[in-house]
Amino acid sequence: MSPAIRQQTRNLLRILILGMLILLISAAGGLSLVWLRQGISRSAAGIMAKENELAGIERTIRNLDSRIASLHSPEALKASAARMELGLISPKQAQIVHMLPRWSEAPARPGPADNFMVYRELASIDTPPIYLK
Amino acid sequence: MSKPPIASRRPIIVASVIILVFVGVLSRLYYLHVYERAALAAIAEGNRITFRIDFARRGSIFDTRGNLLAASRTVYEVGVDPQMVYPGDTEKWPALAALVDMPIEQLKSRMLRRISLGGSGNPVGISAVRWRELADSIPESDYEKVMALKIKGVYGNRKFQRVYPGQSLASHFIGFINKEQNPVSGIERYMNFYLSGQDGWRETERDGNRRELAQFRSREIEPTNGLNVELTVDMVVQNIIEEELRILATKFSPKAASIIVSNPSTGFILGMANWPNFDLNRYWKYPIDRHRNRAVADLYEPGSTFKIVVLSGALEESLVRPETRFNCDLNAVEYRGRLIYLPEDHVPMGELTLGEIVSKSSNRGAAQLGLLLGPKRLYQYALAFGFGAPTGFGPGGEVRGILHPVHKWDNLTISRLPVGYNIAATPLQVHFAMSVIANEGVLMAPRIVRRVFDQEGQTVVPFSPESRRRAVSARTAHTLTRMLTRAAAPGGTAPEAQILGFGVAGKTGTTRKIIDGKYSRDNHVASFVGFFPASRPRLVITVVVDDPQTVGPAYGGRIAAPAFKNIAEQLIQYLAIKPSGPFSESLAMEGGEVEQLRY
Numbered sequence: 120m121s122p123a124i125r126q127q128t129r130n131l132l133r134i135l136i137l138g139m140l141i142l143l144i145s146a147a148g149g150l151s152l153v154w155l156r157q158g159i160s161r162s163a164a165g166i167m168a169k170e171n172e173l174a175g176i177e178r179t180i181r182n183l184d185s186r187i188a189s190l191h192s193p194e195a196l197k198a199s200a201a202r203m204e205l206g207l208i209s210p211k212q213a214q215i216v217h218m219l220p221r222w223s224e225a226p227a228r229p230g231p232a233d234n235f236m237v238y239r240e241l242a243s244i245d246t247p248p249i250y251l252k
Numbered sequence: 253m254s255k256p257p258i259a260s261r262r263p264i265i266v267a268s269v270i271i272l273v274f275v276g277v278l279s280r281l282y283y284l285h286v287y288e289r290a291a292l293a294a295i296a297e298g299n300r301i302t303f304r305i306d307f308a309r310r311g312s313i314f315d316t317r318g319n320l321l322a323a324s325r326t327v328y329e330v331g332v333d334p335q336m337v338y339p340g341d342t343e344k345w346p347a348l349a350a351l352v353d354m355p356i357e358q359l360k361s362r363m364l365r366r367i368s369l370g371g372s373g374n375p376v377g378i379s380a381v382r383w384r385e386l387a388d389s390i391p392e393s394d395y396e397k398v399m400a401l402k403i404k405g406v407y408g409n410r411k412f413q414r415v416y417p418g419q420s421l422a423s424h425f426i427g428f429i430n431k432e433q434n435p436v437s438g439i440e441r442y443m444n445f446y447l448s449g450q451d452g453w454r455e456t457e458r459d460g461n462r463r464e465l466a467q468f469r470s471r472e473i474e475p476t477n478g479l480n481v482e483l484t485v486d487m488v489v490q491n492i493i494e495e496e497l498r499i500l501a502t503k504f505s506p507k508a509a510s511i512i513v514s515n516p517s518t519g520f521i522l523g524m525a526n527w528p529n530f531d532l533n534r535y536w537k538y539p540i541d542r543h544r545n546r547a548v549a550d551l552y553e554p555g556s557t558f559k560i561v562v563l564s565g566a567l568e569e570s571l572v573r574p575e576t577r578f579n580c581d582l583n584a585v586e587y588r589g590r591l592i593y594l595p596e597d598h599v600p601m602g603e604l605t606l607g608e609i610v611s612k613s614s615n616r617g618a619a620q621l622g623l624l625l626g627p628k629r630l631y632q633y634a635l636a637f638g639f640g641a642p643t644g645f646g647p648g649g650e651v652r653g654i655l656h657p658v659h660k661w662d663n664l665t666i667s668r669l670p671v672g673y674n675i676a677a678t679p680l681q682v683h684f685a686m687s688v689i690a691n692e693g694v695l696m697a698p699r700i701v702r703r704v705f706d707q708e709g710q711t712v713v714p715f716s717p718e719s720r721r722r723a724v725s726a727r728t729a730h731t732l733t734r735m736l737t738r739a740a741a742p743g744g745t746a747p748e749a750q751i752l753g754f755g756v757a758g759k760t761g762t763t764r765k766i767i768d769g770k771y772s773r774d775n776h777v778a779s780f781v782g783f784f785p786a787s788r789p790r791l792v793i794t795v796v797v798d799d800p801q802t803v804g805p806a807y808g809g810r811i812a813a814p815a816f817k818n819i820a821e822q823l824i825q826y827l828a829i830k831p832s833g834p835f836s837e838s839l840a841m842e843g844g845e846v847e848q849l850r851y
Contacts (some may be wrong), residue, residue: 181326
């Protein structure tokens with residue numbers, strides 16, 4: 120084989136390899152793009168599923184909150200007490216012994232919240248109130 | 253030998269047909285891609301791209317202790333597309349009917365009616381039905397069971413539903429949301445700006461099965477849920493007063509009744525209830541008359557409870573002293589050159605001190621005080637105590653009451669206004685007038701909202717106590733408090749309001765109602781307004797009972813005062829209010845000589 124033909128063959132081979140490389144890279148790039156997009160799709164679908172799950176949990180929490188509130192409503196509690204025949208009644212005023220705090224415990228300056236904060240009671244004593252000072 | 257002519261034309265014909273087919277296809281493509289491009293592209297985009305609104309969840313309403321009073325929960329509106337109904341699913345229909353709570357025959361009718369006759373937008377009058385409602389709102393757990401049946405064409409849309417766990421509790425001021433999701437009344441309407449939140453939206457693409465392709469979300473704005481509202485109202489206090497209203501309704505069958513409880517130093521309303529009431533979850537089943545918050549919307553003549561205004565005025569202006577005595581047997585006095593007839597007392601009372609005028613609720617004594625004070629000052633004190641003007645109760649429905657200016661008074665008004673006639677007020681106005689005395693002479697604005705807060709519990713908008721004006725001096729308020737304690741003691745008009753160990757100060761009111769243009773002797777409004785402990789008032793309680801059915805006059809001391817006591821005793825325990833001990837007697841009760849009074 121003459122050197123010219125050999126050179127021509129070598130050039131053709133180079134072009135062929137280059138072409139194949141280009142094809143390979145293009146194919147790999149294309150496949151990568153598809154893989155990337157599928158990944159994005161999977162991630163997006165996964166995120167959406169988690170979002171839906173989270174929203175579902177929040178909905179459940181809210182529904183439970185409102186159910187708990189319904190069960191805690193005074194009407195429901197009274198109905199439960201009646202159904203269970205607990206016989207619950209409020210103590211009478213005369214059954215309560217109020218103990219005023221000792222002088223040292225008394226707030227330095229009586230404020231509006233005072234009445235609601237400092238309080239002791241001895242319930243179930245069927246006697247008139249006794250004031251201890 | 254030459255070829256037959258048909259053989260030579262065949263390729264031309266075939267080629268022509270192929271060319272024609274190509275021309276046809278190309279023409280169609282040109283028509284679709286160029287001529288009809290805009291319209292078809294819009295249809296394709298409409299099918300592919302979707303714009304979805306994410307509705308914001310409405311905020312919740314809580315009482316002062318964090319108990320839920322109103323909340324939004326997710327429910328499903330279930331329906332069927334009759335065009336997609338599959339005959340093989342019919343055996344599942346009874347289960348579906350049970351889940352959507354619908355008779356099976358009705359369900360069948362809805363599932364099978366595929367066309368609709370009539371319709372304004374349809375000239376032919378027949379249209380295909382794509383949606384028939386099967387259930388307006390079912391909970392998520394039931395919806396999951398419906399979906400588990402896998403009935404073709406049956407599906408649901410998620411929506412929010414407002415629920416009120418307390419049902420009728422505090423119904424008059426919480427208000428409600430109607431079917432169109434519009435706030436109608438109460439806190440729901442008053443606080444709608446904060447409660448409603450901001451809807452979000454999302455632009456995305458969907459596949460052929462109309463499922464969202466999340467990777468193609470192009471624009472997205474998250475919804476901002478509504479803020480929460482915390483009230484000053486305490487659910488337990490509210491329940492106590494509503495229970496008392498039920499007892500009053502059972503005992504006396506009144507036309508209506510209202511009870512208000514508040515803290516006088518802040519104006520915070522702890523409870524406000526009316527009878528009759530209604531269930532907020534089924535508001536449409538009650539007559540609209542029941543929706544009215546009577547405590548702020550109904551007017552009545554306050555009667556003797558108004559005497560605190562004229563007494564305060566006379567004391568504040570130093571026209572009288574607590575020991576000043578009045579002849580309450582007089583039936584007429586001369587006033588500015590003319591004879592003024594005084595309103596009657598139910599029994600002759602003789603000479604009374606100022607304190608006794610309060611404790612025995614003498615009309616003639618109060619009328620003489622009004623004459624002493626004069627029209628102008630009487631009117632100004634009535635205004636100062638909040639009569640004739642809205643109190644500023646936020647949730648609305650409030651009326652301003654009737655207090656005529658002096659130039660519109662007739663000859664009787666100067667003697668009738670001091671005893672609470674010729675004036676109309678709401679129970680809330682009377683309540684806050686008494687709060688002036690309990691709050692050392694300062695009129696507060698009523699507060700029912702404590703704060704607006706976000707999902708993390710951080711306060712966004714605080715609502716602080718607001719004083720409106722000083723109506724009388726603290727000294728006058730203290731003096732009047734001492735007098736009012738005698739009204740709720742043996743010898744007073746409301747001994748049944750007395751609570752051992754807690755000085756109760758209060759005033760009864762018994763007002764004749766106007767029936768057929770005349771004051772009736774059989775129809776009354778009985779009321780009691782009081783506060784305790786008198787030495788350091790913590791609570792003001794107002795009980796107003798409209799037209800109680802009882803034998804004899806429906807005195808406030810007999811009808812309303814016991815209700816006051818029942819409520820107060822329960823609140824003493826619940827709010828841990830300490831006893832104040834017996835209230836010290838004052839010289840107001842001692843009495844003195846009858847003075848020569850000049851009106």
